[in-house]
Amino acid sequence: MSPKDISRRKFIKNLGGGVVGAGVAIQTLSAKTRKESKPPSKSDSAVALTFTVNKKPITLLVEPESTLADVLRNDLKLTGTKVVCNHGECGACTVLLDGRAVYSCHMLALDAQGKSVTTIEGLMDGEKLHPVQEAFVEHDGLQCGFCTPGQVMAAEAILIKNPKPGKEEIIEGMSGNLCRCAAYPNILKSAVAAAEKLNKS
């Protein structure tokens, strides 16, 4: 193919790296996610994974190439964790690994061997919402809600590290979570309110 045959369309379709705006990246990459989801049958190559998910010890067989998000969603049916870009670019799949925020779509499930994973489902206390979740409800920290589990987990990670974060620290800590609805002002308000809530209780 000669350089001039590259139409703009083709160009955008093939764009993997994150140099253009998030909107474009998310739109193109979600097609990839669909292509990659596979039936849950296990082949001979499956390996045992033992880890803790939401405080419960779990052992299961996983394919080495499964991402942590695949295993959480497809095997453990913890579908609160969302996969949007599947490329470590948007934060929708954020979970806590030993208390730190990570992108579950962009790491292998086997990397969680022996570790502790917390998903959005793990924040609830029975039917009672976690203070961070409450704050998002009270301050309308969402529009379509698709990025919300990731936003909540990112906020929780900030509070685990520092129960009294400043606003700058919150902005910085949430910077790996994109929101396609651009609900950013209320997301920030919710995260700030969550910090205040935790410090009151």
Next chain:
Amino acid sequence: MQFSYIQPTSIEEVFKLGSAAPLYAGGTDLIGLMKDDIIKTDKVINIKKLKGLDKIEDKGNKGIEIGPLVKIADLIENETIQEKCPLLVQTAKEIASPQLRNMGTVGGNICQRPRCWYYRGDFDCIRKGGDTCYAVGGENKYHCIIGGGPCFIVHPSDLAVALLALDAKIEITSENGQKTVPVNDFFILPEDDETKENILEPGEIVTKIILPEQAKGFKTTYIKFKERSSWDFAVVSVAAVLKTDGNMIKNGKLAFGGVAPHPWMEAEINQKLTGLNTDEASVDAFTSSLFHNAEPMEKNEYKVILARNLVKRIIDNLA
């Protein structure tokens, strides 16, 4: 992607496995490459369980040794680095997003593959063994302005730029032994080999990053120009290590990211810094001489001006 996951616990085991499989550290780059079928492999060698490679050790006047498996987030939190090498902390904070900094390692950061969108897309370009560089005559806004040909990537690592300005060294271990090379000799240009970005041969592992003891009295900073405030790779970045005296720069170093296929430092530029007066006219004369030898592509001449203005900003701030 489909592969087996091998988890050696000693470096000798890695050597026994042979050199055919990619090393997998944090995986933040490698997983993307595998998902996009740019790297196809039937096994990955997870090196995260290798003993002793995830430490930061202060060796006094021998400098600081950073293990390649140190996470970017841990580098930022490390007290020795905070105290003795704030430039590295400032640079590391500019990398990717909080989540990726919790996952990605220092070794993986300097060994990551380029972000050229043709390379990351379905194009069999020169870097993938083809015979065409699609950036020439294509979308080359983010490509290099100097040191390019036949491939025109920029090196994406932020840390590498700071490490270059800090005179760091890289220790490489293979079955045949160990060698230590300055950062400057670690990275290569496409004219030397257009299929890789550094001297690593299959079977060689980065086992240490060595920061020499930093001389006292230098001011340092890292400026990264990116197009949005969330995570992004540098359009142009500059790491500066400068010693000032009144309104004069005594000496110093400037290293550039986003301009060349490897982190870029020019002896000529650093020589001109020595004794540079910080009045506006002198600084303007200095900055407008920068990258006079650049060969921008069709859509990236703006990077020359950007690099000059970033240097001006640095001198205004530090001196």
